[in-house]
Amino acid sequence: MTPSSIRILVVDDFEPFRQFVRSTLQNHLGLLTIIEASDGMEAIELAQALQPDLILLDIGLPKLSGIDAARRIRELSPQSKILFVSQESSVDVVQGAFSAGASGYVVKMDAGSELPTAVKGVLRGARFVGSRFAGHYFAGASGVATPGSARDNGVFAPRQRQNLETSHRHEAGFYSDDAGLLDGFTQFIGAAMKAGTAVIVVATESHRDRLLPRLQAHGLDIGAAIEQGRYISLDAADTLSTFMVNDQPDPVRFSKVAGDLIVGAAKAAKGERPRVAACGECAPLLWAQGNAEAAVRLEHLWDGIAKTYHVDVFCGYTLGSVQGGIESQIFQRICAAHSAVHSR
Numbered sequence: 001m002t003p004s005s006i007r008i009l010v011v012d013d014f015e016p017f018r019q020f021v022r023s024t025l026q027n028h029l030g031l032l033t034i035i036e037a038s039d040g041m042e043a044i045e046l047a048q049a050l051q052p053d054l055i056l057l058d059i060g061l062p063k064l065s066g067i068d069a070a071r072r073i074r075e076l077s078p079q080s081k082i083l084f085v086s087q088e089s090s091v092d093v094v095q096g097a098f099s100a101g102a103s104g105y106v107v108k109m110d111a112g113s114e115l116p117t118a119v120k121g122v123l124r125g126a127r128f129v130g131s132r133f134a135g136h137y138f139a140g141a142s143g144v145a146t147p148g149s150a151r152d153n154g155v156f157a158p159r160q161r162q163n164l165e166t167s168h169r170h171e172a173g174f175y176s177d178d179a180g181l182l183d184g185f186t187q188f189i190g191a192a193m194k195a196g197t198a199v200i201v202v203a204t205e206s207h208r209d210r211l212l213p214r215l216q217a218h219g220l221d222i223g224a225a226i227e228q229g230r231y232i233s234l235d236a237a238d239t240l241s242t243f244m245v246n247d248q249p250d251p252v253r254f255s256k257v258a259g260d261l262i263v264g265a266a267k268a269a270k271g272e273r274p275r276v277a278a279c280g281e282c283a284p285l286l287w288a289q290g291n292a293e294a295a296v297r298l299e300h301l302w303d304g305i306a307k308t309y310h311v312d313v314f315c316g317y318t319l320g321s322v323q324g325g326i327e328s329q330i331f332q333r334i335c336a337a338h339s340a341v342h343s344r
Contacts, residue, residue: 006123007033009052011043011069012085013062017108021056021085021115028116040064048076054123057102059086059093067100074101083122085111091136094129098138104128105138117174117343124332127340129171131180134187134342137169137312170306170313172299172334173342181316182210184342185279188314190218192277196270197312198230200261202239202280229268232261236285247291249298258305278305279314283334288321292330299337306339 006029010021018036025032035050037043039062047055055073059066070082083104084097094105103122106114107130118128129138173184185207189199193215201208215222225231243253258278266274283302287295299315306313315338335341 005033006054007035007050007052008119009035009037009043009046009050009055009080011037011040011055011061011066012058013038013060021111024111024115025119029119038062040066040069043069044072044076047073047080051077052080054081054083054119056083056085056119059084059088059097067096070097070100070102081122083118083128085115089132091133094133094136095138098140101140105133106130107132113176114343117341120332121335121341124336126335126338129340129342131173131175131184131342134171134173134184134191134314136191169340170303170315170338171340171342172315172317172338174317174319175343176319178207178210178318181281181318182207182214184314184316185211186214186218188277188279188312189215190220192275192312193220193225193230195275197275197277198232198265198269199225200232200234200265200276200278200280202234202236202278202282203316204236204281204285207281208233208235229265230270232265234261234280236280236282239280240282240285244294248294249301251301254298254301255305258302259309262305262309262311273310275310275312277312277314278302279316281316283315284317284321287317287330287334296330296333296337299334303337303339 008025010018012018022034025034035046035052037046041063043055043057057066057070061069066084066086073080073082081103082101083106084102085106085108087108089107097105104118104127106118106128110130110132114130121128173181175181175184189201192199201211203211212222222231242257243250245253262276265276269275283295283298286298302313302315305311
């Protein structure tokens with residue numbers, strides 16, 4: 001799909017914001033056909049008539065709310081992807097947007113930094129959730145959330161084959177600097193550990209060291225979690241060395257390494273259904289070293305782990321350290337390997 005062939009419907013009752021969206025998209029994506037609407041009913045009519053590739057939809061619209069309009073649009077223009085761009089930042093409202101059929105959600109305050117990435121991701125078929133919602137999972141229109149893991153006598157086990165097609169959580173965060181990356185990791189780890197989930201962190205030494213005081217400031221007793229085996233911290237380069245063969249990740253070795261880590265962490269997780277979350281930067285490290293193809297392959301392997309096990313996976317990238325940035329084909333392939341993408 002070339003930029004000149006993409007049709008986007010922008011729905012917002014505030015004309016200056018529509019102009020901002022038009023300018024942002026044309027500056028970042030090139031020539032696009034952009035149509036505008038100012039209320040929910042007009043959005044439905046234009047969606048039915050024009051069948052746009054993407055609809056950017058506000059929630060607080062005149063005549064009909066954006067969420068109600070989205071439900072109707074899904075019936076009349078099922079191929080149109082919907083990306084909400086709203087000032088609403090309530091988790092419940094965001095869940096309502098995804099339940100209505102959205103493929104992404106951006107808060108207006110973050111649109112300047114997140115909108116181009118969100119649009120590119122959603123047009124490729126990925127889900128996009130704004131960075132301020134890192135650590136939250138939003139079920140889609142089917143209402144299917146991440147399913148519980150299969151268990152046998154309390155031992156963590158892969159999901160059964162019939163469950164592999166259900167939604168899974170393998171997300172990527174793209175940040176402008178290390179501070180943003182560490183904020184993203186802190187939010188992800190904090191939300192997981194407060195829910196009783198065991199966490200595996202695979203990152204550089206400097207990032208692991210700087211994470212500890214942030215997590216403690218987040219109200220987490222990391223010392224106790226380490227003793228209990230609920231917080232496992234590993235060096236990214238050392239971990240890569242355990243499964244890389246001829247500068248590429250070996251699928252068999254990777255599955256063994258990841259599987260052993262997950263089973264071990266799950267034994268320390270709390271609750272009747274032990275859960276594990278993993279975050280890190282192995283693939284980002286490979287891309288930063290110039291081995292982009294290996295980074296893409298590794299992300300696909302992690303996606304397989306996320307599908308096979310009841311595991312939440314979060315991959316953190318610092319854009320300044322990778323080659324080509326968000327305009328590169330590698331960036332697009334990395335995004336496509338994830339179930340959702342964040343940017344800040």
